[in-house]
Amino acid sequence: MTQFRFPASVSFAAPAWRWSGLAVFFVAAWFVLGALPAAAISVAVLALFYASAGSSFNLLYGSLGIFSLAQPVFVAVGGYASSFLYVRYGVSPWLGMLAAMACAAILAVPIGFIAMRRPGTVVTALVTLIVSEAATPILSAITPLGGSIGLYIPVKSGTNWGALQFATGLPFARLFLALNVLIIAGLMWFGRSRAGLWAAAIKDSPDAASASGVPVLRMRLSIFIASAVIAAVPGVLFAQYNLLVNADLFLGDAVLFQLLVVALVGGSARPWGALVGALVMTELSQYLSNVAGDRPGIGPLTFAAAFLVMALAMPRGIAGTWAAFVSARKARAGGGHDRSPAIPDARDHPDGNVVPLAGGPSRDAAETETPTG
Amino acid sequence: MLFEQLLIVGIITGSVYSLVGVGFTLVLGVGKVANFAHGSFVAVGLYLALFASETLGLNAYEAFVPAVIFFALVGVAVAELFEWRGRKVGEIGELLIGLALLLLVGGLLEVLFTDTPRTINGLVLGHVDIAGLIISGTEFVAVAFTLVTAVALYLFLRGSRWGRALRAVADNGEAAGLYGVRVPVARRAAVTISIVVAGAAGIVISPFTVLTPDVGSTYLISAFAVVIVGGIGNALGAVLAGIGIGIVTSLSSGYLASYWTSLAPLILILLVLLFRPGLSEAV
Numbered sequence: 299m300t301q302f303r304f305p306a307s308v309s310f311a312a313p314a315w316r317w318s319g320l321a322v323f324f325v326a327a328w329f330v331l332g333a334l335p336a337a338a339i340s341v342a343v344l345a346l347f348y349a350s351a352g353s354s355f356n357l358l359y360g361s362l363g364i365f366s367l368a369q370p371v372f373v374a375v376g377g378y379a380s381s382f383l384y385v386r387y388g389v390s391p392w393l394g395m396l397a398a399m400a401c402a403a404i405l406a407v408p409i410g411f412i413a414m415r416r417p418g419t420v421v422t423a424l425v426t427l428i429v430s431e432a433a434t435p436i437l438s439a440i441t442p443l444g445g446s447i448g449l450y451i452p453v454k455s456g457t458n459w460g461a462l463q464f465a466t467g468l469p470f471a472r473l474f475l476a477l478n479v480l481i482i483a484g485l486m487w488f489g490r491s492r493a494g495l496w497a498a499a500i501k502d503s504p505d506a507a508s509a510s511g512v513p514v515l516r517m518r519l520s521i522f523i524a525s526a527v528i529a530a531v532p533g534v535l536f537a538q539y540n541l542l543v544n545a546d547l548f549l550g551d552a553v554l555f556q557l558l559v560v561a562l563v564g565g566s567a568r569p570w571g572a573l574v575g576a577l578v579m580t581e582l583s584q585y586l587s588n589v590a591g592d593r594p595g596i597g598p599l600t601f602a603a604a605f606l607v608m609a610l611a612m613p614r615g616i617a618g619t620w621a622a623f624v625s626a627r628k629a630r631a632g633g634g635h636d637r638s639p640a641i642p643d644a645r646d647h648p649d650g651n652v653v654p655l656a657g658g659p660s661r662d663a664a665e666t667e668t669p670t671g
Numbered sequence: 672m673l674f675e676q677l678l679i680v681g682i683i684t685g686s687v688y689s690l691v692g693v694g695f696t697l698v699l700g701v702g703k704v705a706n707f708a709h710g711s712f713v714a715v716g717l718y719l720a721l722f723a724s725e726t727l728g729l730n731a732y733e734a735f736v737p738a739v740i741f742f743a744l745v746g747v748a749v750a751e752l753f754e755w756r757g758r759k760v761g762e763i764g765e766l767l768i769g770l771a772l773l774l775l776v777g778g779l780l781e782v783l784f785t786d787t788p789r790t791i792n793g794l795v796l797g798h799v800d801i802a803g804l805i806i807s808g809t810e811f812v813a814v815a816f817t818l819v820t821a822v823a824l825y826l827f828l829r830g831s832r833w834g835r836a837l838r839a840v841a842d843n844g845e846a847a848g849l850y851g852v853r854v855p856v857a858r859r860a861a862v863t864i865s866i867v868v869a870g871a872a873g874i875v876i877s878p879f880t881v882l883t884p885d886v887g888s889t890y891l892i893s894a895f896a897v898v899i900v901g902g903i904g905n906a907l908g909a910v911l912a913g914i915g916i917g918i919v920t921s922l923s924s925g926y927l928a929s930y931w932t933s934l935a936p937l938i939l940i941l942l943v944l945l946f947r948p949g950l951s952e953a954v
Contacts, residue, residue: 431933435931551888562766606772
């Protein structure tokens with residue numbers, strides 16, 4: 299196993315060009331969205347929705363290596379909470395958004411506790427998938443939430459900011475864009491913060507981190523809750539965009555896999571990961587669908603094919619591959635110190651070697667073909 | 672009367688869960704890989720049986736041996752894929768491969784067979800009358816196949832040299848490697864065995880199962896459930912857990928409102944998670 303060398307001098311503040319880059323992207327994308335035709339806008343809304351939900355997964359998996367499949371549940375909780383308040387009591391979705399975040403946080407405590415009490419990526423994945431599957435029957439059992447039909451949000455005419463309803467999809471696309479930019483900024487900040495460094499330490503070696511005084515379980519749980527809170531927001535916006543909430547919209551297997559794919563294709567350890575992944579996957583599967591013609595079921599197939607290609611070509615995701623490329627170039631140029639990624643990730647060693655994920659059961663034996671006895 | 676009937680239905684569906692879960696738990700224990708595509712191989716088995724009966728005119732049992740050979744080849748290839756990605760990029764590479772295969776198989780089946788639910792007609796093995804419930808011969812065969820496979824796997828893991836090697840790797844891969852077990856080979860074997868068992872399960876249950884392209888994720892979830900209740904890498908636990916979950920599902924569908932059918936086993940799992948000190952990792 300290669301040893302991780304900590305750079306001699308590290309600046310923990312994100313370089314200014316990263317922040318200005320984000321600002322430039324935001325402004326440019328804002329106007330690009332304005333120029334898109336309506337059909338493209340609906341695709342963009344979907345892509346940005348998955349990007350923001352995927353970011354919440356990335357926060358968990360990228361910083362702590364927690365493979366949570368329960369993110370759609372928190373998205374659904376967000377959508378349901380705000381819609382319920384609006385439909386029942388006429389509470390503005392903007393306030394509902396706060397309530398949604400609170401609900402997601404409250405729900406995240408027991409889920410996170412059960413899922414992460416035992417170590418190991420696999421156990422967490424198992425438990426969170428079960429939670430994710432349980433959500434649909436639970437929701438259909440709750441009559442005030444509309445049972446299996448869900449809730450329909452009463453339509454207001456025209457643009458109504460208070461009720462978060464618009465005549466076209468464009469404002470939604472822009473809201474989702476702003477949300478994504480906000481999440482990316484948050485992730486950039488988090489990666490450099492003390493909590494982010496703690497998270498990186500826990501990911502590398504929970505035992506070592508715990509021995510150096512990092513509160514492991516508390517960190518895991520807090521980040522789990524934070525990711526749930528983040529996931530609730532796109533849920534609110536998406537419910538308003540569709541003017542309905544039901545289990546299918548948020549909790550179908552397709553949603554879960556889309557979210558994962560977007561996050562993983564983009565690169566889980568990077569703030570930009572989910573957004574890049576969402577845009578690339580949307581474009582790629584659209585392109586492949588056009589090439590393949592319009593047969594039933596060709597959409598899922600091309601999506602899967604695009605994912606397989608990406609998974610084989612860039613297993614660390616686009617953003618991860620890009621960062622490795624940049625750092626390799628810098629290392630050749632002789633610099634190589636300003637490469638601490640936004641979410642610290644010890645797996646990206648400057649020489650391009652990849653150290654296997656820490657935290658899971660030891661699989662070092664796999665790295666060398668052991669001889670027969 | 673109703674109780675006995677529900678119990679029998681539960682055992683039948685539960686034995687299918689067991690069979691799918693056994694392979695999944697083996698891979699988790701030995702390879703430390705959560706193979707997301709595991710359920711998809713059941714789906715492939717089902718559609719292979721459909722293809723055999725509609726195009727080749729073979730019934731499920733006639734297609735069984737060729738199918739097992741097919742799944743062995745697929746299993747070796749997939750195991751190689753996992754091993755290659757695992758060596759190169761670690762755990763995340765394997766998760767990605769599994770996820771990609773799951774989506775790919777679902778998409779492929781939908782394109783080839785459309786997403787209309789299908790059933791396979793033609794194979795009748797008579798029926799048995801137990802407690803006023805008519806059980807078809809094919810269901811009987813499926814249960815028998817599950818039990819035989821589970822017992823065979825158990826004996827293989829307990830008794831044989833190979834089984835010991837697999838258990839050693841599941842227990843502590845590093846130490847097993849130092850004692851001369853070829854760890855990568857053991858992991859490939861586990862993946863291959865699990866895929867063959869999953870595929871064979873698909874073939875065996877095809878005469879009485881409704882086929883849809885996304886049936887793979889249904890079985891993936893049941894496999895997850897079986898592993899949580901039965902313990903990671905625990906073959907015997909998986910069989911018991913599968914049958915237990917099947918019975919709970921069946922009883923709840925008989926006595927409670929419809930949404931309980933899917934909810935009851937999940938509650939069972941959450942209870943297990945809450946009250947069990949730790950997931951056992953014994954094989």
